[in-house]
Structures are given as structure tokens and as C-alpha cells.
Amino acid sequence: MEYYDRILEFNRKWASDMVADDPSYFERHAKGQSPHTLFIGCSDSRVQTNTLTGTEQGEMFVHRNIANQVYSSDLNVLAALEYAVYVLDVKHIIVCGHYGCGGITAASAAEAAHGVVDHWLAQIRTIMRLHQEELDAITEPERRLDRLAELNVIEQVYNLSCTPVIREAWERGRRPIIHGVVYDIRTGLLKELATRLDGPDKVKAILPSTVAIPSF
Numbered sequence: 001m002e003y004y005d006r007i008l009e010f011n012r013k014w015a016s017d018m019v020a021d022d023p024s025y026f027e028r029h030a031k032g033q034s035p036h037t038l039f040i041g042c043s044d045s046r047v048q049t050n051t052l053t054g055t056e057q058g059e060m061f062v063h064r065n066i067a068n069q070v071y072s073s074d075l076n077v078l079a080a081l082e083y084a085v086y087v088l089d090v091k092h093i094i095v096c097g098h099y100g101c102g103g104i105t106a107a108s109a110a111e112a113a114h115g116v117v118d119h120w121l122a123q124i125r126t127i128m129r130l131h132q133e134e135l136d137a138i139t140e141p142e143r144r145l146d147r148l149a150e151l152n153v154i155e156q157v158y159n160l161s162c163t164p165v166i167r168e169a170w171e172r173g174r175r176p177i178i179h180g181v182v183y184d185i186r187t188g189l190l191k192e193l194a195t196r197l198d199g200p201d202k203v204k205a206i207l208p209s210t211v212a213i214p215s216f
């Protein structure tokens with residue numbers, strides 16, 4: 001059976017099973033959503049938001065792109081962020097990177113040969129330059145890429161905290177609370193890199209002291 005046919009067959013059985021188990025399940029969902037978390041992650045097929053976090057449909061508002069980037073010029077992530085914070089009023093935002101990320105590997109390749117993706121990943125090369133000393137000291141290639149994936153998460157958390165949406169939200173009160181994690185595809189575990197950030201003071205604390213920090 002083709003993958004696509006299998007998807008349709010599964011869907012019919014799943015919808016039927018859900019109604020059998022909880023007759024008003026889809027009725028409730030049709031009325032609207034009130035997710036508690038905005039999840040910003042990589043598009044990688046091995047990073048399945050609900051599966052690895054044990055959340056159900058309706059709990060996570062999700063934005064994904066290659067290497068979980070938060071660009072201040074990316075209308076897609078900014079629109080998702082604005083909607084999640086202003087309309088859905090999410091309590092948490094999770095920025096999730098992962099080890100074994102193809103985007104991280106491509107960005108760190110010696111030669112740019114991936115087309116548009118090379119433009120998209122430009123920020124990762126800047127992160128490499130900012131942390132060159134630390135990265136160069138890691139002799140094992142896989143471990144060096146792991147660390148770059150971690151530094152990328154921290155940088156995206158920082159970028160997120162600099163957006164007008166978050167700065168305004170934090171001026172009104174200390175939410176949403178931002179978390180930065182990396183998913184280990186080798187073990188299935190999430191590792192916390194930046195936890196429970198609810199104001200600019202907390203963000204400064206997670207940034208390496210060697211990096212110049214613009215004032216908030």
C-alpha cells in the first residue's frame with residue numbers, strides 16, 4: 001500500500017476510534033482552540049511535537065522551520081508569535097532544537113551548496129563565528145555539531161525575547177514564559193538550555209559572557 005493510501009486509511013480509523021472513545025471530541029475542537037504553549041521547532045520529521053511531549057491536539061500552537069530559526073524579518077514566525085501571544089494568550093513558548101539537525105550540519109559545511117537553504121541558515125554561521133573559540137576546542141565533530149545546535153537554540157531564545165511582541169508582553173506581566181530545549185534524537189530526551197525565562201533579566205543570564213549583549 002502506498003504511504004498516502006495508508007495515511008487516509010489510518011485517518012478514517014483514528015477519527016472513528018476517537019468518536020467511539022469520546023463522542024464530543026471533535027465537537028469541542030470545532031468550537032475553538034486554547035493551547036497553553038507555542039512550540040517553535042525544526043521541520044525535521046523525527047521531531048514530532050505532540051509525540052515527544054505527551055501533549056494532545058489543541059495543547060500546542062506550532063511553528064516549524066529548518067533549524068528552528070527566529071528571524072525578526074520572517075513574517076511567518078512573527079505572525080505565529082503575535083497570534084499566539086495576543087489572541088491565544090499562551091502561557092509558555094518552547095524553542096526546540098535537536099541534535100543531528102541537517103540545517104546545523106549544512107550551515108557548518110565548508111562550502112555553500114544547498115541553494116536557498118544557505119541563505120536561510122546564514123544566522124547559524126554568525127553563531128559559529130561568535131562562538132568560534134568554544135566550538136574549535138571541541139575535537140569530536142558530532143559533539144561540535146551538538147554544541148552548535150545548543151548555541152542555536154539559545155540564540156533563537158534571545159531573538160524571541162527581543163521581538164516587540166515579547167517585550168510588550170513582558171512589560172504587561174511576566175508571561176509568556178520562554179524555554180529553550182534541545183531534543184536528543186539518539187535518546188528521545190529533551191535537555192533544558194534556558195528555563196523559565198519571564199523577563200529580560202533572565203535572558204541576560206543565559207547568554208555567554210563573551211558575547212556582547214545589546215541593552216534591553
Ligand SMILES: [Zn+2]
Nearest residue numbers: 042044101102
Ligand atoms: Zn533540524
